[in-house]
Amino acid sequence: MTIQFNDESFRGEYTFTNSDHAIKRFPFPFHEDSYMYAVNMEQHQGGPEGSIYEKRFDVDEHYVSEMYDRKLVLTEDPLRCQSLPHMVMAGWDLLELIMVSKAEDYPDLFELHRDGANWRWVNKPLSIDQSFVFLDETTLPYGPMEYITRQTQGDFCILDQRNDNLWMDAGMVTTQADWSLDFDIGMNFFEWHAPVPKAHEMGIFIRALKFLLSIQQGTPARRLNWTMTVNPLLDTSPENYHKWGVQKRTLTPENIGQKQYLRVELQTFFRLPRSNALVFPIRCYLINLEDLVSVPKWARRLHRVIRDLPIELATYKGFIDNRPMILDYLAPFDDGQPTSDGVWPD
Amino acid sequence: MIGSTKINVIVSQIKVLNDLVTCFEFKRTNGGLLPTFSGGAHTIVEMQDGSVLRLNPYSIMSDPFDQARYTISVRRDDQGRGGSLFMHTKVKVGDEMVISYPVNLFSLDLRARKHLFIAGGIGITPFLAQIKQLERSNGYWELHYSTRRPSLGTFVDELLKKYPHKVSPYYDECDQRIELTSLLSGQPLGTHIYICGPKGMIDWVRQEATDFGWPDEAIHFEEFLAPLPGKPFQAKLEISDKVINVGELQSLLEAVELAGVEAPYLCRGGACGQCETSVIEYDGKFIHRDHWLTDDEKTSGLKIMPCVSRFEGKKLVLDR
Numbered sequence: 001m002t003i004q005f006n007d008e009s010f011r012g013e014y015t016f017t018n019s020d021h022a023i024k025r026f027p028f029p030f031h032e033d034s035y036m037y038a039v040n041m042e043q044h045q046g047g048p049e050g051s052i053y054e055k056r057f058d059v060d061e062h063y064v065s066e067m068y069d070r071k072l073v074l075t076e077d078p079l080r081c082q083s084l085p086h087m088v089m090a091g092w093d094l095l096e097l098i099m100v101s102k103a104e105d106y107p108d109l110f111e112l113h114r115d116g117a118n119w120r121w122v123n124k125p126l127s128i129d130q131s132f133v134f135l136d137e138t139t140l141p142y143g144p145m146e147y148i149t150r151q152t153q154g155d156f157c158i159l160d161q162r163n164d165n166l167w168m169d170a171g172m173v174t175t176q177a178d179w180s181l182d183f184d185i186g187m188n189f190f191e192w193h194a195p196v197p198k199a200h201e202m203g204i205f206i207r208a209l210k211f212l213l214s215i216q217q218g219t220p221a222r223r224l225n226w227t228m229t230v231n232p233l234l235d236t237s238p239e240n241y242h243k244w245g246v247q248k249r250t251l252t253p254e255n256i257g258q259k260q261y262l263r264v265e266l267q268t269f270f271r272l273p274r275s276n277a278l279v280f281p282i283r284c285y286l287i288n289l290e291d292l293v294s295v296p297k298w299a300r301r302l303h304r305v306i307r308d309l310p311i312e313l314a315t316y317k318g319f320i321d322n323r324p325m326i327l328d329y330l331a332p333f334d335d336g337q338p339t340s341d342g343v344w345p346d
Numbered sequence: 347m348i349g350s351t352k353i354n355v356i357v358s359q360i361k362v363l364n365d366l367v368t369c370f371e372f373k374r375t376n377g378g379l380l381p382t383f384s385g386g387a388h389t390i391v392e393m394q395d396g397s398v399l400r401l402n403p404y405s406i407m408s409d410p411f412d413q414a415r416y417t418i419s420v421r422r423d424d425q426g427r428g429g430s431l432f433m434h435t436k437v438k439v440g441d442e443m444v445i446s447y448p449v450n451l452f453s454l455d456l457r458a459r460k461h462l463f464i465a466g467g468i469g470i471t472p473f474l475a476q477i478k479q480l481e482r483s484n485g486y487w488e489l490h491y492s493t494r495r496p497s498l499g500t501f502v503d504e505l506l507k508k509y510p511h512k513v514s515p516y517y518d519e520c521d522q523r524i525e526l527t528s529l530l531s532g533q534p535l536g537t538h539i540y541i542c543g544p545k546g547m548i549d550w551v552r553q554e555a556t557d558f559g560w561p562d563e564a565i566h567f568e569e570f571l572a573p574l575p576g577k578p579f580q581a582k583l584e585i586s587d588k589v590i591n592v593g594e595l596q597s598l599l600e601a602v603e604l605a606g607v608e609a610p611y612l613c614r615g616g617a618c619g620q621c622e623t624s625v626i627e628y629d630g631k632f633i634h635r636d637h638w639l640t641d642d643e644k645t646s647g648l649k650i651m652p653c654v655s656r657f658e659g660k661k662l663v664l665d666r
């Protein structure tokens with residue numbers, strides 16, 4: 001297989017690591033030395049070779065371990081995966097989209113053989129070989145959405161489109177940055193966005209909604225979002241805040257390089273053909289400060305972005321208390337030199 | 347977003363259904379599979395009519411699961427700008443054409459316990475795909491289909507043969523009319539109603555259903571307007587710094603596109619809202635024809651939907 005999969009954990013000992021290759025392809029989210037909240041959508045039609053944008057559903061060295069972590073979360077809390085009854089067709093849509101994309105994009109890792117409605121799916125990294133009948137739920141061990149998202153990195157929200165609005169009516173959410181599917185299920189676009197500060201100007205949301213409603217088959221879209229997380233923790237859910245919130249207080253000047261992570265979400269949007277629903281995969285990438293500063297441009301820029309971020313945003317992103325320590329760590333890597341435009345390393 | 351992805355197709359079959367309606371079947375030029383879609387979706391057909399490029403939306407009426415072909419039906423409109431006449435008189439089997447990926451602005455609400463379809467004339471086409479979709483999943487539906495006279499009741503025989511208990515035809519010339527009052531009052535809880543046909547019919551059914559206390563979210567309708575011809579006019583595109591002339595048979599949107607300026611759209615029929623354009627300055631009067639803008643927005647002089655609306659006057663400056 002072309003990808004060497006890590007054996008690592010996102011809890012307990014936190015043995016998660018990024019290889020040099022993973023560091024180089026990390027989706028650094030800041031294209032200039034400052035950050036402002038913006039919707040910033042672009043087409044999701046590939047990207048530079050080897051980058052996380054190249055394939056429709058990026059598979060990387062963390063794949064196998066992330067899927068194991070998902071299994072642990074679901075065993076503890078099955079409500080992380082929910083689908084309202086009318087969303088079954090959308091689940092099949094998603095299964096088809098992912099299977100077709102992965103089999104085309106990673107032929108050495110995944111295979112899909114179709115003979116009418118009789119399908120066979122081979123997932124080599126997870127040692128799965130499943131024959132089933134498309135659109136017949138009884139032939140799969142789980143519902144179609146759950147089945148395929150147990151084998152795909154990232155959280156998935158499936159949004160039903162009705163009455164010029166989007167409704168969070170199904171999802172697999174185990175790696176989320178502090179929001180809860182169980183709370184948001186059944187809500188519409190405005191309801192589930194209610195707690196975002198700073199972007200309360202309705203205009204931004206109405207424009208974003210209009211954009212999402214207009215996403216069509218053949219024209220998927222993407223954007224990045226980011227936050228900071230202490231430890232390489234995937235599951236930073238409100239349900240488990242009592243477990244991970246306290247970890248923020250374990251940072252010291254000595255361990256911050258290893259323990260403080262920049263967490264970047266690649267959010268993509270695809271129209272699903274048979275159900276006309278919209279799927280919104282949210283893929284999380286983690287990099288600690290120590291690895292990040294190995295790219296001089298990113299080190300300089302992150303220092304400036306964090307330093308100049310308005311207090312409300314630093315609070316909203318949950319690192320206001322640790323900001324001084326983060327800046328102390330980053331400052332020596334910022335020699336004041338100008339940085340080049342764009343996100344890529346020089 | 348700029349329109350949607352295009353598909354190269356070949357006209358694989360043409361069937362004259364009656365005096366007014368002709369049915370066209372498309373297959374991929376390279377023989378590959380077409381994208382699946384959901385019942386109610388339309389595709390935008392590009393028609394190169396001499397030097398004029400027209401883009402008209404048509405509902406896809408074939409089985410959404412059939413990826414080998416799409417079929418559409420085109421009703422001849424002798425008063426129109428020529429799109430339907432082009433399809434009827436110029437297009438031949440074997441011609442290569444370009445269509446868009448399917449776009450659905452009239453999809454089924456899959457939460458509905460029952461789907462009640464009300465079709466008028468050519469408005470039957472989206473329902474044909476939706477019926478095929480529902481039949482696969484054992485969906486519960488019923489169709490009431492009204493046309494002028496039996497000879498124009500395209501698809502009636504076929505539908506009646508397949509679904510004798512689910513389809514009721516009505517003919518205006520035989521003085522048959524949908525008994526809306528009893529129809530609406532006899533529906534089980536959780537029924538959604540879908541209307542596609544002439545404006546008068548849509549307005550009538552919507553009004554009755556609302557009066558009966560049906561919630562808005564259970565009433566779905568689709569009415570794409572065809573852009574109408576009108577007097578030529580000029581417009582300035584401020585951002586791209588261009589002056590364009592909109593011809594008699596051209597829509598404002600088509601003229602913008604012809605000038606090489608990218609403009610968003612989805613339905614090209616005044617329904618989806620994507621083409622909404624801000625007006626920077628004007629001296630004259632708008633001929634608003636969409637059903638997207640509110641009445642206030644229409645009188646404000648601040649917005650126009652270039653896919654169907656026009657302008658008459660001395661000066662029009664657009665934010666495009």
Ligand code: FES
Binds near residue numbers: 617622
């Ligand atoms: S393109 Fe849909 S309203 Fe103009």
